[in-house]
């Protein structure tokens with residue numbers, strides 16, 4: 001079970017209530033789903049999960065943004081289903097730019113149905129030659145009468161092929177670097193948009209490539225003004241990045257629970273593994289790292305909910321530490337399971353494969369080091 005006791009200084013009564021309701025609903029409707037063992041069943045289950053999360057009103061913390069509510073949701077979901085967590089995360093990434101910079105019509109047509117679970121969202125920024133260096137993206141968008149015409153390709157896009165709409169970053173001015181990037185809502189049936197291929201992960205997570213070949217979208221599908229896309233994308237990531245840390249701590253919490261139950265029952269050398277002091281030391285390190293990670297995550301979310309417009313430093317620290325610590329915690333849990341830990345059917349094996357991408361996406365660990373160091377060198381308060 002996820003407990004808010006260790007982070008109680010950062011949350012309010014509403015978050016305790018959300019945790020209780022979300023845990024009960026997830027136990028009933030998400031934890032009971034069979035584990036998707038391949039890409040096709042992962043895609044099918046992800047689509048179904050959008051409806052479940054919407055119907056259970058579990059997407060509500062996304063807008064108006066209650067970051068601590070999103071953190072609670074991602075911990076609860078990632079603990080039982082990293083796939084359900086992915087679905088939640090993409091509904092946030094794909095709707096916040098619309099809520100923040102879209103017209104009332106775009107909000108009604110895309111963002112609200114997505115939060116009700118009737119539409120699936122996606123966020124298409126990464127390109128084959130533009131990953132960490134977002135400003136170097138080359139997908140272009142040219143104004144043509146009352147439409148924009150997009151040309152280019154995107155890779156490693158979550159929900160590619162199953163989303164109903166994509167929030168797409170493209171250059172309206174190829175000479176202006178980051179200031180030339182604009183952001184568009186592109187419905188999945190837009191002429192010229194193609195799902196090129198699925199990219200299959202070892203843990204189910206719908207991912208794939210998109211191409212835009214003279215893809216036309218109405219001009220009013222531009223979010224904000226031309227050239228505001230980079231800023232909008234970064235502020236979306238800035239807010240959501242903290243919740244990546246929460247997904248990590250949700251998975252790590254599950255790994256610690258699994259490990260505790262296992263070492264209490266597994267006997268070797270005439271006693272339960274839990275009696276071995278080196279096993280105890282492993283468990284202690286796991287618990288300390290988990291609490292430290294959660295404190296950083298909830299601190300960053302609390303800062304943001306308290307009115308800080310940018311929480312770049314806090315969210316970088318939270319994402320960096322929580323994802324790295326979760327990898328170590330899950331690895332330790334798997335070690336304690338011995339050979340059974342690496343069987344495909346084992347929960348810790350699923351967590352082991354699910355945690356790895358979190359140290360890469362939404363700003364790799366190395367990039368977070370740079371963000372944190374720059375803040376230190378500028379003189380943080």
Ligand SMILES: Cc1cc2nc3c(=O)[nH]c(=O)nc-3n(C[C@H](O)[C@H](O)[C@H](O)COP(=O)(O)OP(=O)(O)OC[C@H]3O[C@@H](n4cnc5c(N)ncnc54)[C@H](O)[C@@H]3O)c2cc1C
Pocket residue numbers: 122123124125126130131132133155156157158159201205207357360361362363364365366367370
């Ligand atoms: C499961 C998954 C889901 C994803 N979903 C989405 C999505 O929905 N939408 C989307 O737009 N993108 C998505 N991505 C893409 C993700 O955002 C990129 O993988 C990430 O930004 C890194 O880009 P890259 O893979 O091109 O790596 P690169 O930019 O090539 O970097 C490779 C490695 O080099 C190192 N590195 C890079 N730059 C520096 C530097 N300046 N200093 C030191 N080291 C550095 C880091 O270790 C990094 O991991 C997803 C990726 C994964 C794995």
